[in-house]
Amino acid sequence: MARVQESQAWVTFCISTYKRPGFLKEQLNSLSQQTLPNFNVVICDNDPEASAEGIVREFNDNRFLYYHNERNLGMILSFNRAIEKATTPYIVMLTDDDHVDKNMLKEFKGIIDLHPGYPAYLGCKRKNVPGKQVEIFEKENYVFELLDPGKTETILWSSCILETATVKGFGGIPDFGSPHFADHALLVLCGKDRGGVFINNVYGSLSSHDQNFSKSHFDLYYKGCVGFYQFVTSHFDISSYKKNGINALEKHLHNWFLNNYFILKKYFTYKNYNQETLQDINDFSHKIMSLSFMKPVSPKFQLMQIGFLLKKPLFLIKYHR
Structure with a gap:
């Protein structure tokens, strides 16, 4: 059981970065503002030129520990190297551009002290739950509560504190050929055997800029969707993610697809128009929608497509006023 110490570093922020020194500098500046200072940061630099x-x-x-990868290992392997270098009881997975609340560690430490012994402490947005309420889910319900968007609306790995020994025990972040859903695969695995603690508060954030990985590499959306579905169905009993006729895994994938498709569609139609990229987005969406487990969301997808077209005049005013 991992225990939080009063003075020594008890948590490590694990960062992988690649040729974005400006973003990294802002991130490290931000982490320096944490109100609980006993932490480490492991930075794995995926740039061969360091x-x-x-x-x-x-x-x-x-507290800032730098490691240079002599070759570009790819995002997942580089993050896993950062995990390997962590020596504290807990870790937080963090990109070089997504910042966390300065009180994150202070608040989590209090929660861990009150509810010790769990492998995952998840800061997330829960439906119909008072702000900052703490919920404990044992392994029988953990995956369902995490994946069902009707229960958990927002989950970011940067808003979660994970037990280092548990993560190292199953080999770090699962790699099914795409970074999409690798974070969620990590989170579901963490609570597989001992469940976890949910805190109704999102401590992390997602920055939006032209260098976001999600705005390119569109073939990896399909690979990630298929990979995550196969990962969960092969590693978990169906009873862990399907209850009372609700398949939380499928709902999770449906919600992810609709959100990401229309964010990309809006961005490359109105904010940064690119016809070739829009075609790439349509191509990967057709592939995803052809998957059997995605068929139930097809009617909703078509209705949202119509709504997108009807709102075109409003979008044009917003982005070109």
């Missing part, structure tokens, strides 16, 4: 090294050295902070 473009992040100078940024880390500038801080002259012995």
